Amino acid sequence: MHLSVYLFLPFATASAISWSNCSSSLTPRLECASLSVPINWDDLSGPRTTIRLQRLPASNTSSRIGPLFYNPGGPGGVATEFINATAQGYHLFSDTLLQHFDLVGVDPRGVGTSDPIRCDPIIANERVTFFPSTEAEFATLVDYNRRLSESCSNLTGPLFEYMDTASVARDMEAVRQALGGEQISWFGQSYGSQMAVAHAELFPDTIRAMVLDGNVDHSQAESSNMLTESSTYERELERFANWCAVNATCALHGSDVLSVFDDLVRTADITPIPAPDCVVSETCRVNVTGEELRFNVQDFLTFKEPISIIGNIGWAGLAEALNQTLHGDASTLSSSLSTSEIDDTRFAGQAVLCQDWTHYTDTSFIDLADKQIMGKAISPHTQGASQTWTEVGCVGWTAPVRNPPHYASINASIPTLLVNAMYDPETSIVWANGLKAQIPGALLATRNGDGHTSYLLFGETSKATDEYLVSLSISQLMFSS
Numbered sequence: 001m002h003l004s005v006y007l008f009l010p011f012a013t014a015s016a017i018s019w020s021n022c023s024s025s026l027t028p029r030l031e032c033a034s035l036s037v038p039i040n041w042d043d044l045s046g047p048r049t050t051i052r053l054q055r056l057p058a059s060n061t062s063s064r065i066g067p068l069f070y071n072p073g074g075p076g077g078v079a080t081e082f083i084n085a086t087a088q089g090y091h092l093f094s095d096t097l098l099q100h101f102d103l104v105g106v107d108p109r110g111v112g113t114s115d116p117i118r119c120d121p122i123i124a125n126e127r128v129t130f131f132p133s134t135e136a137e138f139a140t141l142v143d144y145n146r147r148l149s150e151s152c153s154n155l156t157g158p159l160f161e162y163m164d165t166a167s168v169a170r171d172m173e174a175v176r177q178a179l180g181g182e183q184i185s186w187f188g189q190s191y192g193s194q195m196a197v198a199h200a201e202l203f204p205d206t207i208r209a210m211v212l213d214g215n216v217d218h219s220q221a222e223s224s225n226m227l228t229e230s231s232t233y234e235r236e237l238e239r240f241a242n243w244c245a246v247n248a249t250c251a252l253h254g255s256d257v258l259s260v261f262d263d264l265v266r267t268a269d270i271t272p273i274p275a276p277d278c279v280v281s282e283t284c285r286v287n288v289t290g291e292e293l294r295f296n297v298q299d300f301l302t303f304k305e306p307i308s309i310i311g312n313i314g315w316a317g318l319a320e321a322l323n324q325t326l327h328g329d330a331s332t333l334s335s336s337l338s339t340s341e342i343d344d345t346r347f348a349g350q351a352v353l354c355q356d357w358t359h360y361t362d363t364s365f366i367d368l369a370d371k372q373i374m375g376k377a378i379s380p381h382t383q384g385a386s387q388t389w390t391e392v393g394c395v396g397w398t399a400p401v402r403n404p405p406h407y408a409s410i411n412a413s414i415p416t417l418l419v420n421a422m423y424d425p426e427t428s429i430v431w432a433n434g435l436k437a438q439i440p441g442a443l444l445a446t447r448n449g450d451g452h453t454s455y456l457l458f459g460e461t462s463k464a465t466d467e468y469l470v471s472l473s474i475s476q477l478m479f480s481s
């Protein structure tokens with residue numbers, strides 16, 4: 001099956017890549033291209049979609065190794081933004097990588113500069129609970145999911161039904177071939193790890209090496225998946241509270257941060273806390289519920305120290321946001337609203353999640369009530385809220401699951417380094433260990449520290465990533481920065 005698709009690829013994509021001159025004084029070395037691919041890889045003569053990529057050629061041609069495919073995760077993350085920013089001189093990749101590799105960012109189908117997924121923002125912005133406490137609330141959730149997905153299908157067309165990561169992997173292979181057919185190296189962060197593994201499963205001989213930073217294990221039952229992410233988020237919230245207790249730069253220093261968090265959630269569940277900045281901007285909700293606080297704080301734990309290039313305010317910023325919330329202004333922690341039919345994170349991202357993970361077609365109110373009890377038992381403060389929990393948004397979804405969870409089967413020995421922080425609030429070290437067992441010979445490098453992914457910290461772990469991608473070897477596996 002996979003083999004026949006592989007053989008057909010050259011016919012489907014030959015000479016289809018089209019380069020455009022996108023360089024400017026801001027980005028003199030940037031290159032852009034587009035490629036038309038079949039929406040359904042089992043129907044090569046059917047409707048097509050266009051995916052787009054950006055490339056920054058290796059800065060030293062005599063030390064060039066080959067293409068490095070980069071994906072920042074999501075699902076819904078826009079790879080081209082990272083290539084463009086790098087071409088402008090922003091420090092997102094080390095000079096070592098830029099010298100040795102053509103840095104290639106392909107926006108996955110439906111995402112970023114590729115033909116987008118479109119959904120109705122008015123439906124999307126309706127406020128429904130993902131933690132229903134009655135049959136009626138559950139029915140409202142299912143109806144919301146059904147109408148939202150129907151709107152995406154209506155506005156996007158057939159692409160909406162083929163957003164699964166196995167289809168994405170076939171696109172990546174089409175790009176690899178269109179770029180000349182060299183073996184590629186993969187650098188996938190977060191969900192990008194799942195994308196790289198999906199590519200490796202289908203086309204193992206095409207990959208020279210992989211480094212996967214912040215690992216997703218696409219093999220688990222939904223309850224263990226939820227539990228794993230929820231508990232690693234909870235653990236990181238506890239570490240944030242401990243940091244606050246000992247660090248005077250924390251705006252809540254001297255308070256019991258977990259009690260503050262619990263009180264805010266309880267209060268906001270009764271009366272949502274105002275978010276005055278959002279009244280002005282109209283890009284976020286004008287007030288914040290307890291459930292939204294439980295969901296939204298997770299993102300703010302991603303990096304302990306602020307990283308301005310990606311707009312992250314760090315733990316000190318989260319502490320200030322919680323202090324503001326305590327004083328009646330929850331603007332920073334408010335949920336963003338969709339302002340147009342295109343919203344990569346919410347629309348394309350959800351489309352992928354709902355086709356990659358078990359569909360919840362059989363999920364009843366009772367099932368979801370049971371999962372809420374599980375969330376409270378294991379994660380008493382955050383109660384199960386996490387990105388995995390947003391798969392509850394797939395109950396009633398109209399697109400089918402095309403790429404259900406499965407144990408990865410990679411029929412080649414691809415040099416692979418998995419990188420994971422011990423205290424990652426999203427991609428748990430549990431997932432990294434799970435994935436390691438599925439990739440023959442994979443090594444796992446751990447960073448004894450906090451946050452989601454490690455490369456942007458440019459510490460020892462990033463140096464090891466560079467070293468591994470260049471030399472395929474690594475001298476140690478435990479890091480502290």
Ligand SMILES: *[C@@H]1O[C@H](CO)[C@@H](O)[C@H](O)[C@H]1NC(C)=O
Nearest residue numbers: 022023027030032080084085
């Ligand atoms: C690169 O980013 C800049 C803004 O930072 C934008 O003006 C430009 O159009 C982008 N170029 C491409 C090719 O995406």
Ligand SMILES: *[C@@H]1O[C@H](CO)[C@@H](O)[C@H](O)[C@H]1NC(C)=O
Nearest residue numbers: 020021022023024025026028
């Ligand atoms: C690409 O466009 C830039 C800016 O418009 C121009 O300076 C450059 O000469 C063009 N390069 C090619 C190869 O056409």
Ligand SMILES: *[C@@H]1O[C@H](CO)[C@@H](O)[C@H](O)[C@H]1NC(C)=O
Nearest residue numbers: 059060061062063064099100
């Ligand atoms: C470019 O790569 C070659 C071969 O590895 C090396 O000898 C040379 O020093 C590199 N040039 C720069 C500017 O780093």
Ligand SMILES: *[C@@H]1O[C@H](CO)[C@@H](O)[C@H](O)[C@H]1NC(C)=O
Nearest residue numbers: 120123147148150151152154
């Ligand atoms: C989608 O299109 C169908 C057929 O035109 C229509 O019946 C339905 O109301 C539309 N749904 C949404 C949510 O736009």
Ligand SMILES: *[C@@H]1O[C@H](CO)[C@@H](O)[C@H](O)[C@H]1NC(C)=O
Nearest residue numbers: 246247248249304305315316
């Ligand atoms: C306090 O936290 C900040 C932000 O993480 C950090 O930069 C600083 O080094 C910490 N100070 C102490 C004394 O730990």
Ligand SMILES: *[C@@H]1O[C@H](CO)[C@@H](O)[C@H](O)[C@H]1NC(C)=O
Nearest residue numbers: 250251252253320323324327
């Ligand atoms: C907490 O927020 C209040 C209200 O904005 C402000 O007056 C106070 O300075 C803040 N506390 C800290 C430690 O930042």
Ligand SMILES: *[C@@H]1O[C@H](CO)[C@@H](O)[C@H](O)[C@H]1NC(C)=O
Nearest residue numbers: 127271272273274285286287
């Ligand atoms: C919260 O915002 C909604 C609009 O999203 C509004 O209907 C509701 O009255 C607000 N609640 C409070 C307590 O301000």
Ligand SMILES: *[C@@H]1O[C@H](CO)[C@@H](O)[C@H](O)[C@H]1NC(C)=O
Nearest residue numbers: 002003204409410411412413
């Ligand atoms: C895996 O690779 C081996 C060696 O190339 C080959 O003999 C075997 O048939 C492959 N198995 C599958 C399922 O492709």
